[in-house]
Amino acid sequence: MGRPPCCDKVGIKKGPWTPEEDIILVSYIQEHGPGNWRSVPTNTGLLRCSKSCRLRWTNYLRPGIKRGNFTPHEEGMIIHLQALLGNKWAAIASYLPQRTDNDIKNYWNTHLKKKIKKFQSALSPHMASDSTTSTCTHHQFVPRSYAGDDHHRRGSSFEVINGHSSAHPSLNSPISTYASSTENISRLLEGWMRSSPKATKEKLHQNSSLEEGSIDMTGNSMAVAAVTSVQCYRPKLEQGGGELVANDEFESILEYENLNDDHHQTTDTIIPSDDHDHDHDHDHDHEMKMDHDQKKHNPPLSFLEKWLLDESAAQGEEMMDQLSPIF
DNA sequence: AAGCTCCCCAACCGCCAAACT
DNA sequence: AAGTTTGGCGGTTGGGGAGCT
Structure with missing residues (x-):
């Protein structure tokens, strides 16, 4: 019954990932694409559970x-x-394309929560009780409690376009993706080499599967395959957005959204069907396709999304300006 | 230099809906 | 239909670096 177990619990390695493991994982994903994490440890020989591979x-x-x-x-x-x-x-991460949810969560917990608390304390001592259910000082948004709200809690922030999971809107750009992929691994190795040149040398010798050529794979050649496996997604406001308790300004925006729901195409229908059979021989056609692809993968933002991004940018900077003297 | 404390963040844990058989 | 696992999420932890005494 059901699926086979993702991995045996015995012999599973935990703790920080080594560069060797990273390279093995990246190489595998570049070849096979992300997904089917269950098979990753088996096929790569990594002594990690599938979940750990996915998280990494x-x-x-x-x-x-x-x-x-x-x-x-x-x-x-x-x-x-x-x-x-x-x-x-x-x-939140879906609106910050280059950031992971974990990174944002960490940054919030270690930096921003304190800043907000400090800011609120400075404004009014009784406001600083709990910043996680805080109100934004500029907009007075009061999110309802999400704890226990499974429908809301489990809502996906991404709309899957091509039937793949592990999505992120940052993947909209194959070119930047290519560079970043190379950058990430190179940076990783650079740091590793710098921190422990001796250990690095020893490790490289110990691991026969990691010849120097493997290290070179972190350069262009390694990342080439990544371009082909890039999946494209777009952020999408959760269905539960209407549940937000908001001030007049925000409610009017929600009303606008609701009014336009009937006229809005859904993410699924806004994406044109696959047209890869068309002729792409000429540069012009290619450029047109690039433009088309960009539009295809970055459909126009909804009014709320636009508002959110614009307002966030403007108000965020304004807010930080106000916060800076306090910190 | 040594010891201590604080802070950061990568990774783990547990939960749950969806997927699968 | 029911049982089991996967994939995804948010909360939490602990190793190690930075700063201070």
């Missing part, structure tokens, strides 16, 4: 990921979106 890929190795150095713009967006959506990190 989505949170660290996946192309297009930017790490650290959150800009004021991003900070503002996170604050804004957290106030709007609550601790829906996956949903």
